[in-house]
Amino acid sequence: MKNISSLIVCIVISITLVQYRVSYSDMKPGNPPLKVTFWDACGYYLYLPAICKYHDYKELKWLTDVDKKYSVTGGNGWQAEKLKNGNCVFKYLGGVALMELPFYYIGDLVAKHSHYPPDGFSPPYQYALGFGILVYCIIAILLLRKILLLYFNDTVVSITLLMLCLATNFIQYACIDNGQSHAYIFLLYALVLYSTLKWHKQPTATWAILTGYVIGLATICRPTEAIMLFIPLLWNTHNKIAAKEKWQLVKQHKSHIMYAGIAGIVGILPQLIYWKMATGDLMYDVGSKWEFLSPHFRVLFGWEKGWFVYTPITILFVAGLFFIKQFPFRKSAIWFCLLNVYIIIAWHEWRYGGSYSTRALVQSYPVFALPFAAVVDKINMKKWRVFFYALCAYLLAVNLFQLYQYNTTILLYDGMNKAYYKRIYLNPNPSPIDMSAIDSNEIISNEAAYHKTVLINRDSILTILGGATYPLTEIKLQDHNGAGANSWLKVECSIKAPGYLWQSYLNATLQQGDSTKQSRVRLFNPISKDDSINDYAFYVRVPQYFERASVKVNVSSAMDFKGVVYKLKVTEFEK
Numbered sequence: 001m002k003n004i005s006s007l008i009v010c011i012v013i014s015i016t017l018v019q020y021r022v023s024y025s026d027m028k029p030g031n032p033p034l035k036v037t038f039w040d041a042c043g044y045y046l047y048l049p050a051i052c053k054y055h056d057y058k059e060l061k062w063l064t065d066v067d068k069k070y071s072v073t074g075g076n077g078w079q080a081e082k083l084k085n086g087n088c089v090f091k092y093l094g095g096v097a098l099m100e101l102p103f104y105y106i107g108d109l110v111a112k113h114s115h116y117p118p119d120g121f122s123p124p125y126q127y128a129l130g131f132g133i134l135v136y137c138i139i140a141i142l143l144l145r146k147i148l149l150l151y152f153n154d155t156v157v158s159i160t161l162l163m164l165c166l167a168t169n170f171i172q173y174a175c176i177d178n179g180q181s182h183a184y185i186f187l188l189y190a191l192v193l194y195s196t197l198k199w200h201k202q203p204t205a206t207w208a209i210l211t212g213y214v215i216g217l218a219t220i221c222r223p224t225e226a227i228m229l230f231i232p233l234l235w236n237t238h239n240k241i242a243a244k245e246k247w248q249l250v251k252q253h254k255s256h257i258m259y260a261g262i263a264g265i266v267g268i269l270p271q272l273i274y275w276k277m278a279t280g281d282l283m284y285d286v287g288s289k290w291e292f293l294s295p296h297f298r299v300l301f302g303w304e305k306g307w308f309v310y311t312p313i314t315i316l317f318v319a320g321l322f323f324i325k326q327f328p329f330r331k332s333a334i335w336f337c338l339l340n341v342y343i344i345i346a347w348h349e350w351r352y353g354g355s356y357s358t359r360a361l362v363q364s365y366p367v368f369a370l371p372f373a374a375v376v377d378k379i380n381m382k383k384w385r386v387f388f389y390a391l392c393a394y395l396l397a398v399n400l401f402q403l404y405q406y407n408t409t410i411l412l413y414d415g416m417n418k419a420y421y422k423r424i425y426l427n428p429n430p431s432p433i434d435m436s437a438i439d440s441n442e443i444i445s446n447e448a449a450y451h452k453t454v455l456i457n458r459d460s461i462l463t464i465l466g467g468a469t470y471p472l473t474e475i476k477l478q479d480h481n482g483a484g485a486n487s488w489l490k491v492e493c494s495i496k497a498p499g500y501l502w503q504s505y506l507n508a509t510l511q512q513g514d515s516t517k518q519s520r521v522r523l524f525n526p527i528s529k530d531d532s533i534n535d536y537a538f539y540v541r542v543p544q545y546f547e548r549a550s551v552k553v554n555v556s557s558a559m560d561f562k563g564v565v566y567k568l569k570v571t572e573f574e575k
Contacts, residue, residue: 041179049120095221103132212260216267320371
């Protein structure tokens, strides 16, 4: 059978996607049911219950009771904004809701014929959405395979699909956080590539209409996806001869361009109708803000969520743009990919909320697959390709491990830094000292190289009854040599608090005269648990001019903190 390798890869990817969705669906008895429609995902979904179930998309009187029951908005229903005319308007566009519609009706049908309430948010709806999107993803992957096989051999396509889907953050947004827009638009990019290719091969009104409609629908999923237009516009313009043939083809089929334009308007029309009925105007400003003159390159290279840092295979997504000179998609891919990245890094909210790597680029991976396949093809012709295969295997394994870390909160959804990432990289059991790197980069690499003095080691139980700041101990440090001295403190503590770890800290304050230095670690960290005994540890480097300092250790909290300290140890290290 021809091209069997890439077909097997598609099957493996499909099975992996289903397995991940099952693993993160809380199907075990006693666990809370799956909740897909939460935070941003709720904002995209609200159109469906509002229009199809409650017939109230203006006042949203039903939303308060739903939120009390299911806690879907994340607080105060911020996904909708109150207008001066008394109506509410959704802050998210409705394209995703249109794509969710078949799964909504499946969930509604199941709910009506089961013991679950048919209220738009009960488990049947959540599972229909959570698993239904996988159908779209699998269709997109099969389409992408078909497109890539026109230009590359089976081995190259197999590697491209495998790394694109399993060595990136695609899994997170196709299987786990899949109520957001990314996986839905992923299909639209695959469709527009396929319809563009088919029209250029054999122009028909059908392919033109499909291309226009998909672009329109993508635009009301996320307005920035309108740059999808560059794909059909610049396709087959990679050299002068091809460009001449392309524009002659366009002239011969002018009516197709008109059909595509009308189809694009039809794709956008549902959003315009909704805005007109809710606000009185055809257009509504959803409040996005861009900083095009000062783009945030940390989106690509930063330690917080950098695309190239956490999913480094994506470096080849961009590098491949240098290897597509002979392909008809050359200008389409170059212009689209560069504009897309520029728009993504120019958004003022560059963190894009809680995310693994840069989630705002996930939906456009089908386009990036073209230059990526080109660079894979180039490498595959080299003698050292075996090293590339080994690198791919390593990056795939790292990504799967990091997905585990992300979904167990060890890899933070927000607030990552270089020191902490270094401590947890491929670390299955991070320690309290590893956790301290979230808040401090002061860490002794080798304690054995220092002379150690235990200043206090208290194992007795100390109960904290309350208060914003609760002192634990104050210690005078030993005299040392002053300038040039290398002195550190290590604070270790075991604390149990019944649900009050959030916004609470273990602090150490060094003081000499009017000079102070404060270090702290959060009590709510990835390895801590409410109402359990949690261990904390962190280092503090003593400033060289602190010859006779004292150290105060305390617990501080933004709320009334009650807890128990089971252990407190302070050790000084000197060279």
